Amino acid sequence: MIQLRRLLVATDFSDDAARALRYGVELARSFSAQIFLAHVLEEDLLRVLPALRKFIDTQSLDLGRYHEEIRKGALRALEDLASRHRVEGVAIEPVLLEGGSKAAEELVRASRERRADLIVIATHGRGALRSALIGSTAEKVVRTAPCPVLTIKAGGQHFV
Template identity: 40%
Template sequence: MISFARILAPSDFSSHSEDALRYACGLAERFQAELHVIHVLSEMVPAGPDPLLMPVMPAQYYEDDEKRATEALATVIKPEWGTPKSVTTAIRWGVAAEAIVDHAAEIKADLIVIATHGRTGLSHVLLGSVAERIVREAPCPVLTVRTAPSGAS
């Protein structure tokens, strides 16, 4: 019998990740599992074509970024999506896929539920896929939730 005690759901606060969080909440309720929601903040600051000219941001910038993310995580789960056994949130700094895989191992997640944007072709090559990398490297099964593209029926 399949059961999950800890489900990890990454969120970037997009509509895509909201759809995946809805799935994760429903599964957590059904299995009476803990739901862990993580948001990864990037230390990279877009600076233009020359990485050597990247500005050094003041500490306040990072503190404000983390505070905004913490506040957003506090309201990201909607009550109508289901009632998990418990909900725990986390903020991590770094590369999204690495931070999510590491966090899944730390909490001993039984399942990761993550959104995929369903990019194909050149956009996939240029932008890569966090979800694809997580599927390859995760210490547990991964459920990818794809939202239908705009205009699709």
């Protein structure tokens, strides 16, 4: 019999990721499982200010504070998303991952650390080409995850 106790649900705050979260919540409710709601803070966001030095005065900007504000904002967004999807009997723990440009590696690492029984991820995220069969992050997660991966098709049907 399949036992799902810990689900890692990936989000990039896109509509497709929200759909994947709804699937995760319903599975968690059915199996009395815990959800780890994971977002990878992309390194590219943290490189924006130094790249803008040609256009604005970045001398007065505190890059450490900038990074911390982005981190706090992402964590608030995760907590808000988790609170909007909480249902009775389902614990949702926000997990902010800081790993740079390798989102798939961070998600796989987090699934190992939390001993996830299943990863739920949208096939396409914010930056994915819609014409691709599956987005690069989802594809890498499927290929390297230590547990089964449920991919949720972009714009797919709702089963709940």
